[in-house]
Amino acid sequence: MISEIEDKTVWDTYLNQCTRKTFLQTYEWGEFQKELGKDILRLAFFDGNNILQGISLVIFERTPFGTQIYLPRGPLMTTETPDIYKSILNTLVEYFKVKNISCIKVDPAFTEQQQIAKVPSTLDFKHSINFIQSETNWMVDLVGNTEEELLTWCKEHSMSKNYPAYIRKARREGIDLSFSNNLEDWKLFHTYLQKSGERKSFDVRPLKYFTSLHKYFSQNGVVRLGVARRNGNILAMILIAVYGDEISCLYSAQTDIDTKLRAPMLLRWECMLMGQREGIKRFNNWGVLPEERYKPGNPGYGYSQYKRGFGGYLEQIERTYEYVYNKKLYPIQRLYDRYIKFRYYRYR
Template identity: 25%
Template sequence: MKLTTFFDATAEQWNAFVGQWPDFALMQSYEWGQFKEALGWKAIRLAVKRDGQLVAGAQMFIKPLPLGLVSIVYVPRGPLLHWEDEPTVQALLSAMHALARRHRAIVLKIEPAIDYSPEMQQQLQSYGFRRSDFNNQPQCSMLIDLSLDDDTILANMHKTTRYNIRYSARHGVTVRAGTAADLDTFYHLLQSTARQAGFPIRSREYYRQEWNVLAPAGHVKLLLALYEGEVLAVRMPSCFGSQAATLHSGSSSNHRKLKPNELLMWESLKWAKSQNCTTYDVWGIPDEIGAHLYQGQPLPDEEEQKGGLWGVYRFKRGFGGKVIYHVGAYDFVYSPLMYRLMNIAMTRLGSLEKLARLGDYLNH
């Protein structure tokens, strides 16, 4: 058996490898790397071959911080490997550390899409990683099974959700596909939702670049729900391989009784099925749900829960689906002092993306 690491995988080779993983892996795709590079990150794809076959890999995103003296290295939804394969794990992590140190990284942040367990936590800690204070991707979510026929998918939904889907369509709400010309409307509704729910969104440029790179590759679809010509809600489902997810959605406060979001989600599920996807990730529910289910404890009383993802959870759970609970984000720290300063900045800014944008501003 011969293990080798390399950096020169073609887009076709890389996407074929990433697409075979059972979890939503768009953020490890070649096109996601191109998108992040358009935002000022450097994408490096590192792979391991065994006897000529690609068996593990990580798309690593590198962002210089102020003055370019240090950087952060981030691996969203990765690395992609079989953690029980010790030689491969060692080969890939060694190459990742060498690359991170070459770029004077403060930290190597990974967020693998692997199930939570104390054993998995211990394994990551045995490799020198510590639990991060910040998740950049959802740790807990729900998966909807799209391998079923439409009637069965509908039957698995809560009866109120099924009713609302049909009610919306009966009362004149329509759904159409969007184009680049609709991105300003899309962003306006994201802003409106963020203000109402009290959560941050990214810059207008972020979403435009995402569309410019991912839409031509067929990885995203923009859907708009309208009533009498007015756009009431927007949703951008994404697909890669056989998995799909909603990364972005927004709505106005007008005509809420028409339930446009339920109809729009149903159309998103149908679009994902048409792309041969077998699962749909609703992309984020409260972490407490995963923790309680793992520990076999009763779920918290929803009526007493406020803020965070609890509001959207009540909407998302209506579509059925199985709860998934990942291990979360883990950090390998190279510079403890700079790492503490970075975490202080993250606490104030609220997201890794905003920290990266601050770095861009100060570097110029």
């Protein structure tokens, strides 16, 4: 059985009952998506005894091939078993069969090694050509209670031998670190991110994306903007999401001031230490190149090397799955997706 949830308190209660947590399934993320012009639903799934099995935010995406729905890092489950996952997916397919939807996309962040990750393939779901959320993430476990304990773990997990010295030097040079809820700082971050995008040839989301993030997440501490300054000048900024057991690095930018001081490195490291103090278990650097593409000639080698330099391990997430209702258009959709992959993601 499916129930559409509108009340924030009810949604938060259900979310807290789920095994894994993600800011992409919070009530606020749904409001944020609506602010960006998307239609959404918040669905709760129950078994025959009216016991909660799981939940998921559903985002409607209009495409050339019809309206698709996307479950960002969902569905979430109260108990993660193949049977419950299968039950939720079957319920989803039946529920949207009569709602003029062309495709369902799910990606609940199971790793490739987990048996439960393969459940969709038994129900006529197919792997998408392209991923939506990052699927090759570089992780750091925020172990211990002191910087020395975390540093020891990182060194044991292939931290670059130069990173500790760079971090100490940045501190000696008087770099000040803080977090800002000021909307003008968030706008400034977007400006610096655009400049980085121009230098490194990547697209940046519009300003409204970041001002809307500020509107829904800055006051509750889920999304935080870190700023590194020296002598009143901004050297680097980082946007992180802090939720459940994980900190996720969403975006980062560096200005052209004192670049040799490696302020971005110190800022990211201090975010890890902050997470350690708050009892958070992991720091997710998000996307890096997979092992088979991690080569100096790849355009993504630089940022991947930088993230890997902190030490840690690669977590390979199962590719997004999709269930298609409109079988006639599906071959054309797959062809289009391959074009998108070649144009934007061929190096990944």
